[in-house]
Amino acid sequence: MNHRIRRRILTAAVLATATAALPFSSAYAQNAPAKKPKVALIMKSLANEFLLTMENGAKDYQKHNPAMFDLITNGIKDETDTVNQIRIVEQMIVSKVDVIVLAPADSKALLPVVKKAVDAGIIVVNIDNRLDPDVLKSKDLNVPFVGPDNRKGAQKVGDYLAKKLKSGDEVGIIEGVSTTTNAQQRTAGFKDAMQKVGAKVVSVQSGEWEINKGNAVALAMLNEYPNL
Numbered sequence: 001m002n003h004r005i006r007r008r009i010l011t012a013a014v015l016a017t018a019t020a021a022l023p024f025s026s027a028y029a030q031n032a033p034a035k036k037p038k039v040a041l042i043m044k045s046l047a048n049e050f051l052l053t054m055e056n057g058a059k060d061y062q063k064h065n066p067a068m069f070d071l072i073t074n075g076i077k078d079e080t081d082t083v084n085q086i087r088i089v090e091q092m093i094v095s096k097v098d099v100i101v102l103a104p105a106d107s108k109a110l111l112p113v114v115k116k117a118v119d120a121g122i123i124v125v126n127i128d129n130r131l132d133p134d135v136l137k138s139k140d141l142n143v144p145f146v147g148p149d150n151r152k153g154a155q156k157v158g159d160y161l162a163k164k165l166k167s168g169d170e171v172g173i174i175e176g177v178s179t180t181t182n183a184q185q186r187t188a189g190f191k192d193a194m195q196k197v198g199a200k201v202v203s204v205q206s207g208e209w210e211i212n213k214g215n216a217v218a219l220a221m222l223n224e225y226p227n228l
Helices: 003-020 026-031 049-064 082-094 111-119 133-138 150-162 181-197 211-224
Strands: 038-045 070-076 099-102 123-127 170-175 200-206
Touching: 038 049, 038 082, 049 070, 070 082, 082 099, 082 111, 111 123, 150 181, 170 181, 170 211, 181 200, 200 211
Parallel strands: 038 070, 038 099, 099 123, 170 200
Antiparallel strands: none
8 A cells, every 4th residue: 555545544534533523412413404514624735745645635535425524625835834824724713614634834833723723612633743732731622633653653764774874973864844743753763763873963954844945954964064
């Protein structure tokens, strides 16, 4: 099963779970007029192939299950456009959607508007990048997260690379957006692997999940640390 299919299946599973969680009692269902729940999938940059595949998977699932729910998808122009993502969530609150499935651009900055959505009675499901657990707790929020163990995954990648390294070798890390939990966890997991083999992490810089910026950061890093 390739990575695109896995992403589509994961998105479909999240949407199915989110709609199933809607608090409709049997009595309510019998007496209330038929109304499909509205689900909003709010992602980060749709220029990112990962998130574009996620959007396509969600649309494909809704297309094959049109009676279950209506779907709204939206994303931001780049991975750091946090202000616009907050605005999109606020729009969905005003539109009175039933569910928001959110891949937050920032693990902390989105939490006030997430609380606003929850207080408005909207079910919020967190995907891809985890909202900060400590801030969630401080706001007395319980938002379910669907996603991988980023630290463990990054450590596995580092363990593979470590087979080609020896103690004292210099290593640089180009991470994602530094304020996101998934980027922080991946950096930590990779550092775990480097520590085990005795490699020296000489630089950690952000590529902001963008290929062009990542390439530019890599060139600058190589100029500064020619032994990488």
